[in-house]
Amino acid sequence: MRVFKGADELVAASGSNLGTGDWLLIEQDRIDRFADATGDHQWIHVDVERAKDGPFGATIAHGYLTLSLVPTLAARNYRVEGARLGINYGLDKVRFITPVRVGSRVRARSELLKAEVAADGSVQSVWRTTIEIEGVERPACVAESITRHHF
Template sequence: MRVLHGLEEIFAAKGSLLGTSDWVTVDQARIDAFAGATGDHQWIHVDPERAAAGPFGATIAHGYLTLSLLPMFMVAVYRVEGARMAVNYGLNKVRFVTPVRVGSRLRGSTELVDAQPLDGATAQLVFRTTVEIEGAERPACVAETVSRQYFGD
């Protein structure tokens, strides 16, 4: 895990790969739980029998389920020391490149693309996380996220 100590180290890390998480398996239980939480019960996600005869040969994870794994991947690869809090500010770009078939293993590699000071105690950070599928040539997802780190009182 990469530890960034304060604003100076954050700005120095701009443009670098922060790390790659461990693998996580996307099983049908996770897909079903996500469908329940979001109300998206499309058959390609929750009906294994029908999905087996569909275009992907099995159920697939929701794209937004894959996206929702980013915090888990990111927290596994870096930590900012000295920040009193961090908030999500938004997304610049998200692409769902390859469907995630049930049973796939995913991991995330996170790069600090940009880091800008907003005032003396706040930084806006842009991360690019590439979500890999074990054994696949192309990633499941590439997402550029924006967060703000708050330091001081």
Template sequence: MRVFNDLDEIRALVGEKLGTSEWLTVEQSHIDLFADATGDHQWIHVDADRAAEGPFGTTIAHGFLTLSLLPVLAASTYHIEKKRMGINYGLNKVRFTAPVPVGSRVRASAELVAAEDTKDGGVQLATAFVVELEGSERPAVVAEWLVRYYV
């Protein structure tokens, strides 16, 4: 994990890779809990028997579940020491480029795309994440995540 002392230190790195997270295994329990939380119980995610006969041969994670792993993946990629809080501001350019079969491992690499001052005294970072799927040539997700930090 890469550690930055403060926002000035990280904002100087626009255009550079910030790091790569640890691997995370996507378990059926993650998929089931996400299905319960969102109401998306499509068989391809939660019915192992039916999914075994489907196009992927097993259940797959929801695309939005894989996207929602960004906070935990980012937390093992980089950390900013001197900040009071970070606020999720949104996403740009999100694509789900490969399915994530149950039991797969994912990790994310992060590149700082932009750093801008906000009107309320914060700093907004735009970070491009590529969620890699172990053993796949294609990533599972690519997204640009906007987070506002305050000191």
């Protein structure tokens, strides 16, 4: 785990590959709870029996469920100390490349593409997070997210 101790260390680390974290098992219960939270109950996500005969041979996690795991999975790779507040500022790019089948394990590969002091004095950082699926060559998701850290 990489620990950034303040704004200067974060800015100096622009362009760093931060490696990968631990695996997280994607279980049907998580998929079902996400479906309930979002109202997306499409059968490829929640109908276990029907999905067995579907295009993926099992239920799959919602793409947005996979994306929503970015903060949880990235927190296994790095943390920023000394900030009194970190705010999600948005996304530049998101791609859902490979569906995550129920029972798969995923992890994040994190890269700090750039970090710079913003006009308001915060540090704006751009992170590329690649969600990998254990045993699968192509990633589940690649997202570039922007965070503002207020020190």
